[in-house]
Amino acid sequence: MSKKVLVLGETREGALRNVSFEAIAAAKKISGGGEVVAVLLGEAVSEFGNELVAYGADRVITVEHPHLKSYTSDGYGQAFMAVVDQEQPEAIVFGHTAVGKDLSPKIASKLQTGLISDVTDIEGEGDDAVFIRPIYSGKAFEKVKLKEDGVVFITVRPNNIASLEREERSGDVSSLSVDITNLRTIIKNVVRKSAEGVDLSEAKVIIAGGRGVKSKDGFEPLQELADLLGGAVGASRGACDADYCDYSLQIGQTGKVVTPDLYIAAGISGAIQHMAGMSNSKVIVAINKDPEANIFKVADYGIVGDLFDVIPLLTEEFKKVM
Amino acid sequence: MNIYVLVKRTFDTEEKLVVSGGQIQEDGAEFIINPYDEYAIEEAITVRDAHGGEVTVVTIGDEEAEKQLRTALAMGADKAVLINTEDDVEEMDQFTAAYILAEYLKDKEADLILAGNVAIDGGSGQVGPRVADLLDINYVTTITSLEIEGETVKIVRDIEGDAEELETSLPLLVTAQQGLNEPRYPSLPGIMKAKKKPLEELELDDLDIEEDDVEAKTETIEVYLPPKKQAGRILEGEIPSQVSELVSLLRSEAKVI
Incomplete structure (x- = not known):
């Protein structure tokens, strides 16, 4: 069965992160010929939509809101769940990044599904996809799959799954309006150390x-x-x-x-x-x-x-x- | 302040792994408190000492985990709880663990729950945020500083090397990142006292959890060690000639530059 897969696109310093393109490539494998829909959350992110299409997304949905300027699990959680409610995906792929690590367990909990974190390789496609992830910090590996029917949810480790070739393609970039309320975390400042x-x-x-x-x-x-x-x-x-x-x-x-x-x-x-x-x-x-x-x-x-x-x-x- | 710490018993970081029959062999291995959970325990003790209250450490496992709970009590925690799943749960994943912990915590009126940001064995980092979501409280992951001033909680968290400063309020779940503090070693009097501190053992029945409710959502099909690397090349000759050889090898043979 082909699957509709949602991918969370991420930007850093005004550009899309490579891991987002890698996540699209992973989503393609899981989709088994189904649709890959990229999701962008932020204050002003629609300009990045076409680039995600060029790297393999069939469609892009943006949610723009002043409260999404900085990442908070409340803000991003509400926005992403609104997209999930609209799209009813069969699979979800995030990058295993600061945002992906923080947000994915919350979404998985809300969907009452399993979450396979920090995937470095995928064997097979579509329903047969099996996920490889390092355990004991890479001293060993495990192959994991979802036990029963449900949303297949993974995060992919940056630098491991090859992104697709960039090509000029066209795909719909649409926006979804979401009411974002009750943020329990207020971001004050980010100090650059790296x-x-x-x-x-x-x-x-x-x-x-x-x-x-x-x-x-x-x-x-x-x-x-x-x-x-x-x-x-x-x-x-x-x-x-x-x-x-x-x-x-x-x-x-x-x-x-x-x-x-x-x-x-x-x-x-x-x-x-x-x-x-x-x-x-x-x-x-x-x-x-x-x-x-x-x-x-x-x-x-x-x-x-x-x-x-x-x-x-x-x-x-x-x-x-x- | 009512403080809970979620801890996990893990392999010692200096242990070599042996896999046989598709499973990691535990015989003879040294076990420790997951290092990130040690930061959580230390922070919990510090917060209690500053604001009063009680620190309870909670783990899921079998009787073997009592040793790590006693260590946490020796560090200074007040009470320990072992949720013993040995007879009830065959396969556990992050969904299972979070469900059990949330069922235990739901009527405890915790002000602050601390956990490690990741366990060094499974390495998923899911359980903390999942528990917070099930309890419908806010969470902040990978924290490196925590200050509680009245209703306000000031936090610094590590985001891929940068430091994000934020404010939130209790009740709250936080997960500890390296740099949060320097975990203390249990003192001898601490170890003596720990023997008398309460260690409660619960089973799923005590929490009114049915085995079906906690059935894992994911399944591990295989565990294996990475392929052994071929022995590398130690270059020879004078240092400057080794360096130019290395640069040409990286460009022409390894093709990484």
Whole structure:
């Protein structure tokens, strides 16, 4: 049976997030030839509608309201449920983002359905779709499906499911008017801490530092390399515990789980808890003074040496060829 | 203030996983309180010490989970509740857990419920918000700071590395993110006292829950370990030549740059 699938589109800093295109690709698989309807919520978001169509949405519904300027679970919950009531979807796909993680359990609870979070791959299509997700922060995987008939609801991890080719297509972009009331949370301010706007969970390149970085200043050469490659800086728990950087940078079983194309681990020994957070990266480079360091066991390429020698040289070398 | 903390017993983060017969083997593994739940417990104790009241820690599991509840009591929680589902629930998912917890909490008039933002085993992060929705109270996830001033609750939450400052009110459910606090270690007197603190054990019957009501909505078909990686290449030679070799490998062989 083909399914009608709703996808939540998300914007960040005035542009659609890649994970929204990836979510559309996931929705296509689940739809089994059915309709993929993207949903945009915000203060002024209709301009992004056509781009979602270009990436595979058949139709877009926007809900615009001053109360949707910042995300709150109440505001977004009311708006999304209004779309659900109108469309009666058989499946829903969100990105496994800050918004997706916060909102999806509320919607699943209201629909009294199962929710399969943080999906990294989909096997099969339509009714036969089975969802693969990491457990124990990537130390293992599980295949999950919905037990009985009901709304299939998943969130997809950024950077894992390939988006569809962009092509010029046409699709209806319509708006739905929703009364949004009784917001119990008031957003006062957002303090930017992440550098240069590259989000760790969506970064294609991550340069991560461990205890070997030795100080706050020690992260500077890593940041320089990350900026050059358009990537983000991450850290091990050791570096965060030693107060060399903010906990928001921590990668590991406690912390963020990341799957970039390139992960460069500098001065990281490779504790099991750290490796759980990064070992599924596509290519791993380890730089460490200790040739016995565990990190070399998961690395595709290793350099035994001092990160303060290697990283600046690496930055220079990349500058030559890029 | 009436404070509840939802905790989960999980594998120690330093444990290696062994899968056999499609299941994770638990024999001989060390178990801990889910690390994010430790932040929740610590915060609950801090709030109680500042505003008065009582902290109750709640878990779902079997008798093994008593050990983690005693640890929470030793940290400073006042009471513990084990909802023992060993005989009644074969397969549990987030729907099941949230339903049971909400049924337990619905008549408790909790002012503040705390939980970890995610459990490091299942990693779904669903149960907290689901419980809040079932109780029809507000929730805020991944918090890194909590201040209660009269009716107002001031919170800072982590949103993908940025810090969002917001205000809300009680009753409220929050989920803890790393950086919220530094969980204390149980002291020796704390451990002695914990032995005498109340630990209530309940079953689904005590909560008037039918087994059919909590049947899982999702099903795990298979659990498996990731494929073992081929051993990587340790480059050789002088550092500058290793670096240029690495750059060319990343461009031509790995094709990631």
